[in-house]
Amino acid sequence: MxxxxxxxxxxxxxxxxxxxxxxxxxxxxxxxxxxxxxxxxxxxxxxxxxxxxxxxxxxxxxxxxxIKEPRDIPLSRIIRLLDGPIALLPCVSLNYYEACEECEDQVRCGLNKVMIQVRDETLNILENKTLADILDKE
Amino acid sequence: MxxxxxxxxxxxxxxxxxxxxxxxxxxxxxxxxxxxxxxxxxxxxxxxxxxxxxxxxxxxxxxxxxIKEPRDIPLSRIIRLLDGPIALLPCVSLNYYEACEECEDQVRCGLNKVMIQVRDETLNILENKTLADILDKE
DNA sequence: TATAAACCCTACTTTTTTTATAGGTTTTAT
DNA sequence: ATAAAACCTATAAAAAAAGTAGGGTTTATA
The missing domain is CATH 1.10.10.10 (Winged helix-like DNA-binding domain superfamily/Winged helix DNA-binding domain)
Known part of the structure; x- marks a missing residue:
């Protein structure tokens, strides 16, 4: 959350x-x-x-x-700034990558693969939706 | 995370x-x-x-x-059990809904709309991927 | 030029959540 | 009997999130 x-x-x-x-x-x-x-x-x-x-x-x-146009402020940037990673696992984060310490090999980790998918779908929305989109609806 | x-x-x-x-x-x-x-x-x-x-x-x-078949264990159920809501906002959670207290009207909230989209895309993956999918890849 | 209004900055405190530990109880194979 | 193992509840420690404090700096305006 x-x-x-x-x-x-x-x-x-x-x-x-x-x-x-x-x-x-x-x-x-x-x-x-x-x-x-x-x-x-x-x-x-x-x-x-x-x-x-x-x-x-x-x-x-x-x-x-x-000082920026609303359309130039993607939601992802605000979330990352205040909350940090958007990804559900550190080993899948583009901006805050860390290996999972209890994981022996992320290349063979099935959870890793799914979480990459989740990350990509989420970012696809959050990088493209901007403050302007939010303002439009209010 | x-x-x-x-x-x-x-x-x-x-x-x-x-x-x-x-x-x-x-x-x-x-x-x-x-x-x-x-x-x-x-x-x-x-x-x-x-x-x-x-x-x-x-x-x-x-x-x-x-005691369940891996294919009958969706990742979403495990996450919800241990972590709670998958949604990014309480006002958008299917299983743990709460109104945002600082929000006057979620119907006219632009963020709400976007987060519903994120939730749906995320759930589309996490409800359909199961323990079996994870096991396959390891 | 004094004053009040407003942002700037850093540090601290409180609260909540997460992570981990402790210590006993019950069950069961041998 | 004994030891090994899950069961259960409560508590403690650590970390993160949320909120507070208080003085510093800048600026419009009377």
Whole structure:
């Protein structure tokens, strides 16, 4: 399951996407709207900023805003940023690969093969669906 | 990611599948083979037994054995038993549904739609692939 | 130029989940 | 009888997730 961090990130991005023509948006507005702790959300927005999705303006009248087009933000990138691997096994992860320590040979591992399939189907969706697709439906 | 519990369960089931013509198998054999803690694995095998996948024989010369055909054990059932939901969001889970509390209306939620797709593609694989498929490849 | 509003940053605490251990009970072959 | 093995429940330890704290920095504006 996705962590709350990731879910909150999606809520925030969606909110920012909806208000992208209104300049910058306050953390507090997003937090209040979705009943998220201000401080927790602050950390998340900071991560999204450092990763290049958001820009911000400090000081009075400041706030956050999208600096990428929604269609250029694949869902997979947000999930990986906040939650880490999308794959169900470390030995199948493209971005966070690790060998399974209790496994003697992943080449002959039947589970490995199935999980590669699951990963590919999942990524096929999550790499191609973007923030824009989410915004469309709301 | 799948928990260790689930991974260990798959190792155990695979081991039991490979040795299904040799009567019962000791917890200790499986644990030693994969470097798993005996006691931890014991709990897992007990769960698998209670769920109807394994049988056991107590006392000296006892052990565990499969009571279902490998082709009748879909991977999804093992994952759900040990790890819970397969879906990425509670509001999209078939077996463990819960509303997302920070979400005002899941019907108009764009993320919900995408995650239903992911769930369906994932389940399409995990419900149809069984222990037999894993055994084949090893 | 003082003030208040807002983001920035790091560290810490709390809670929850996962992983593992402990220790006895019951059953059964020999 | 004895030893080997599964059965059962509770607890502990470790790790991860969620949330909090508090001061630092920047900036609009009066």
């Amino acid at each position: 996705l962590s709350k961090k990731t879910k909150y990130a999606f809520h925030a991005l969606t909110y920012l996407g909806k208000h992208k023509d209104e300049g910058s948006v306050l953390i507090q507005d997003i937090a209040a709207k979705h009943g998220i702790s201000h401080k927790f959300l602050e950390n998340i927005l900071l991560e999204l900023k450092k990763a290049g999705f958001l820009g911000s303006k400090k000081g009075k009248g400041g706030g956050y805003y999208l | 799948l928990s260790k519990k689930t991974k260990y369960a798959f190792h155990a089931l695979t081991y039991l599948g490979k040795h299904k013509d040799e009567g019962s198998v000791l917890i200790q054999d499986i644990a030693a083979k994969h470097g798993i803690s005996h006691k931890f694995l014991e709990n897992i095998l007990l769960e698998l037994k209670k769920a109807g996948f394994l049988g056991s024989k107590k006392g000296k010369g006892g052990g565990y054995y499969l």
